[in-house]
Amino acid sequence: xxxxxxxxxxxxxxxxxxxxxxxxxxxxxxxxxxxxxxxxxxxxxxxxxxxxxxxxxxxxxxxxxxxxxxxxxxxxxxxxxxxxxxxxxxxxxxxxxxxxxxxxxxxxxxxxxxxxxxxxxxxxxxxxxx
Numbered sequence: 001x002x003x004x005x006x007x008x009x010x011x012x013x014x015x016x017x018x019x020x021x022x023x024x025x026x027x028x029x030x031x032x033x034x035x036x037x038x039x040x041x042x043x044x045x046x047x048x049x050x051x052x053x054x055x056x057x058x059x060x061x062x063x064x065x066x067x068x069x070x071x072x073x074x075x076x077x078x079x080x081x082x083x084x085x086x087x088x089x090x091x092x093x094x095x096x097x098x099x100x101x102x103x104x105x106x107x108x109x110x111x112x113x114x115x116x117x118x119x120x121x122x123x124x125x126x127x128x129x130x
Contacts, residue, residue: 023067028053031061036069047107055102067122076108079116083125088117100130 022038026049033052035045048068052058057065067079080096082088100115117126 028058031058031065034067039070051107076113079118079122081118081120083119
């Protein structure tokens with residue numbers, strides 16, 4: 001009986017998360033950028049996509065390069081699925097910070113931005129604000 005309740009709760013939580021998020025992606029060659037369509041309109045997503053092309057972010061990449069969403073409080077959240085265990089190299093952190101600052105200024109109207117270092121499942125292991 002306890003297992004049935006446990007699985008029912010887990011199923012409910014997963015369904016609630018899935019229904020609250022409307023993630024979609026825009027592809028460029030073998031790479032893509034994922035965004036939450038419930039918090040970012042298509043025009044902004046296309047501007048981000050073009051910025052990523054202009055900045056050569058997609059160059060040589062396979063799969064998802066980043067995920068972007070905007071919280072209800074108006075904070076932009078960018079997640080980079082680059083964590084592979086251990087310490088995150090400082091050079092990589094500097095590159096992601098620079099890329100985030102450029103995105104913030106060029107497309108996000110210099111609004112508040114949180115940068116998350118995540119694993120491939122977008123679970124944050126480290127974050128900072130720019």
